[in-house]
Amino acid sequence: MGRIVILRIGHRPERDQRVTTHVGLTARALGAQGMYLAADDKGVVESITDVVSRWGGTFFIEDKVSWKRCIADWKAAGGKVVHLTMYGINLPDAIGGIREVDGDLLVIVGAEKVPGEIYGLADFNVAVTNQPHSEISSLAIFLDQFAEGRELNLEFKDAHIIVHPCPLGKRTEER
Amino acid sequence: MGRIVILRIGHRPERDQRVTTHVGLTARALGAQGMYLAADDKGVVESITDVVSRWGGTFFIEDKVSWKRCIADWKAAGGKVVHLTMYGINLPDAIGGIREVDGDLLVIVGAEKVPGEIYGLADFNVAVTNQPHSEISSLAIFLDQFAEGRELNLEFKDAHIIVHPCPLGKRTEER
Known part of the structure; x- marks a missing residue:
């Protein structure tokens, strides 16, 4: 399996900080290597960097990215582009390809409105159901189905906090 | 398969409105029957009701619910309770049971802090990875794996807007 990196577009700092942070943390927890943010938002960068430093792994976050340049560079390097959109081909029909x-894979996760150009630049326009819900859910299900659930058992190197699964209550370890 | 209803707890109107709306829309899109909200938030109720009226189906949303009463009533009626928490048993080890x-099933989705009592009241404390990410992702993956992906093809009755899946651009129908 190749690398998976997220490109988050349409982010507005005053409105989307929490949702974009959830997008980034979801990407990290489910095995993506990093996230490019096509906006200037130090708050999101700090939140995600803080989680990585405590919970481990090598997930990167980079803001102030030009989405056009990012997509062009990705394709020039031979990578493919998936755009998650409720208007695309439904996941069960798209995931095999x-x-x-x-x-x-570069996975584009838009906020409310996405420039029309993105549809043409993507190799795959993929819907996780053709219903309105959440870009966070769409990304989560996409990554889970792509890795066929194996990413749910990832371990993160150099973690300072580890949760030991537990049927009742909380069991954590600090290192 | 029985009914699935969400119980959203720990919601604070000033902070969680968007995230809770995403939780509700995810629940609806992925086949749950409704959501109880243990908070007073007309804004969330209106957003979700609006989506249901345009996009179809019978998903219900009810706010000002007492979580204790809701769980007690659910169990008294013979239902089971799943609590999604990063401290629980990891999904691959829990989903079979x-x-x-x-x-x-009543699926409890907490915000940042959850009363300790919830762990004891739940029949299953389930983690979607033991990493910090998003309650929206956790709910999405839980519902998707529970239904083994079949819910991605749900159709919603009496919809006034329908999206026809499309490899490029947008194709919608209004009724």
Whole structure:
């Protein structure tokens, strides 16, 4: 399996800080390598960097990215582009073709409005149901189905906090 | 498969309105029957009611619910309770047992802090990875895995807007 990196577009700092942070943390927890943010938002960068430093792994976050340049560079390097949109092909009909991609995947996660150009630039426009819900859910289900659930058992290197699964209450370890 | 209803707790109107709306819309899109909100928030109720009226189906939303009463009533009626928490048993190890439940499921989705009592009241404390990410992602993956992906093809009755899946651009129908 190649690398998976998220490109978050349409983020507005005054409105989307929490949702974009959830997008980034979801990406990290489910095995993506990092997130490019096409906006200037130190708050999101700090929240995610803080989680990585305490919970481990090597997830990166980079803001002030030009989405056009990011997509162009990704494609020039041979990577493919998935755009999550409720208007796309429904996941059950799309996932097989995406799993066959030999190479890295850039997964575009938009906020409310997305520039029309994105549809044409993407190799796959994919819907996680054609209903309105949440870009966070869409990303989560996409990543889970792409990895066929294996990413749910990831371990993160150099973690300072570890949760030990427990049927009742909380069991954490600090290192 | 029995009914699935969400109980959203720990919601604070000034902070959680968007996230709780995403929780409700995710629940609806992925086949849950409704959401109880243990808070007073007309804004969330209106957003979700508006989506249901345009996009169809019978999803209900009810605010000002007492979580204690809600859980007690659910159990008294023979239903089981799943609590999504990063401290619980990881989903791959829990989902089999939950699929065997014969009856209705109440799925508790907390915000940042959850009363300790909830862990003891739940029949299953379930983590979607033991990493910090998003209650929206956790609910999405839980519902998707519970229904083994079949809910991604749900159709909603009496919809006034329908999206027709499309490899490029947008194709919607108004009725």
